[in-house]
Amino acid sequence: MTKQPLLVLGPLMPYLLEELEKRYAVEKLYEEKDALGFLQAHAGRFRAAATSTFTGLKADMIDLLPALEIVSSFGVGTDSLDVAYANKKGIKVANTPDVLNEDTANMAISLLLAVTRDIVANDRFVREGRWARGETPPLAQGIEGKKVGLVGLGRIGSVIAGKLLAFGCDVSYHTRNKRGDVSYTYYADLVAMARDCAALIAILPGGDATQGIISRDVLKALGPQGTFINIARGTVVDEVALVELLQSGELGRAGLDVFVDEPNVPEALYTLDNVVLQPHMGSATVETRKAMADRVVSNLENYFAGK
Ligand code: 8YV
Numbered sequence: 001m002t003k004q005p006l007l008v009l010g011p012l013m014p015y016l017l018e019e020l021e022k023r024y025a026v027e028k029l030y031e032e033k034d035a036l037g038f039l040q041a042h043a044g045r046f047r048a049a050a051t052s053t054f055t056g057l058k059a060d061m062i063d064l065l066p067a068l069e070i071v072s073s074f075g076v077g078t079d080s081l082d083v084a085y086a087n088k089k090g091i092k093v094a095n096t097p098d099v100l101n102e103d104t105a106n107m108a109i110s111l112l113l114a115v116t117r118d119i120v121a122n123d124r125f126v127r128e129g130r131w132a133r134g135e136t137p138p139l140a141q142g143i144e145g146k147k148v149g150l151v152g153l154g155r156i157g158s159v160i161a162g163k164l165l166a167f168g169c170d171v172s173y174h175t176r177n178k179r180g181d182v183s184y185t186y187y188a189d190l191v192a193m194a195r196d197c198a199a200l201i202a203i204l205p206g207g208d209a210t211q212g213i214i215s216r217d218v219l220k221a222l223g224p225q226g227t228f229i230n231i232a233r234g235t236v237v238d239e240v241a242l243v244e245l246l247q248s249g250e251l252g253r254a255g256l257d258v259f260v261d262e263p264n265v266p267e268a269l270y271t272l273d274n275v276v277l278q279p280h281m282g283s284a285t286v287e288t289r290k291a292m293a294d295r296v297v298s299n300l301e302n303y304f305a306g307k
Contacts, residue, residue, distance in 0.1 A: 004024050004047065005024065006048050048304075049072070051074070072296045096299075104282040112148075116141040145170065146197075146198035147198055148169045152174075204236060213236055234259040
């Protein structure tokens with residue numbers, strides 16, 4: 001049986017590419033020297049494409065793919081995908097929700113503990129021989145009994161909330177609308193939540209609607225004893241304000257997995273001991289990335305099976 005052509009728009013993990021190649025006649029657009037020329041000659045063959053939250057799918061690319069019916073994206077975020085435009089053109093957009101909830105939530109908890117307990121700074125303290133020289137590091141902060149505010153309470157946010165309860169935290173949340181199905185304290189006003197909380201965790205979608213929602217005012221309200229964790233998107237926070245407030249001590253600590261201009265991280269953060277930095281690793285475990293890859297494949301298979 002001839003394989004259905006599949007256009008892969010950007011690099012994917014090797015396991016996923018292998019699984020796709022078993023089932024489809026894969027063409028890697030990102031390896032074409034003249035991608036536009038390739039599309040002009042061949043675009044009409046592709047009913048399906050695969051991409052990732054990293055590569056995305058913008059309206060101009062959709063316009064170049066007249067036969068496209070489905071795009072299967074690696075990742076849960078849709079901020080880099082022009083979903084509304086795709087749907088308007090009758091193209092289905094599939095992503096990989098749920099399978100990454102636990103590991104991404106674990107990243108939030110790991111950052112919260114690492115930052116409040118000064119794990120990375122104290123690791124440096126030991127390696128630099130300062131403990132051996134008789135120095136004593138400053139006391140860290142506990143999270144037991146503390147108020148932690150979730151900015152966003154979707155699939156991943158809900159898992160984080162459950163895990164925070166196990167650490168004895170008092171969970172509150174800010175979303176556009178109050179949820180009827182949870183008993184956590186709801187704040188319509190994000191500044192008010194930040195003022196009341198010891199830590200804020202950002203776990204809301206990126207994109208225009210949430211751009212800079214964690215503003216300078218929110219971070220200032222969190223204050224010198226406060227901790228900010230971001231595992232959402234760099235765009236949801238005023239990154240300039242974040243760096244300035246961490247430098248001045250007006251914001252206590254931060255654990256950051258995401259940045260505005262990845263992989264570029266504001267260099268001012270490199271020297272700060274009150275910050276733990278990660279290279280966008282929320283879903284990056286062997287187990288979860290495999291499950292995400294399998295979902296990319298099954299989304300395509302289900303589509304072609306008429307499901
Ligand atoms: C991506 C992510 O999958 O799922 C998301 O939205 O941010 C990550 O898990 C990863 O960056 C690969 O594109």
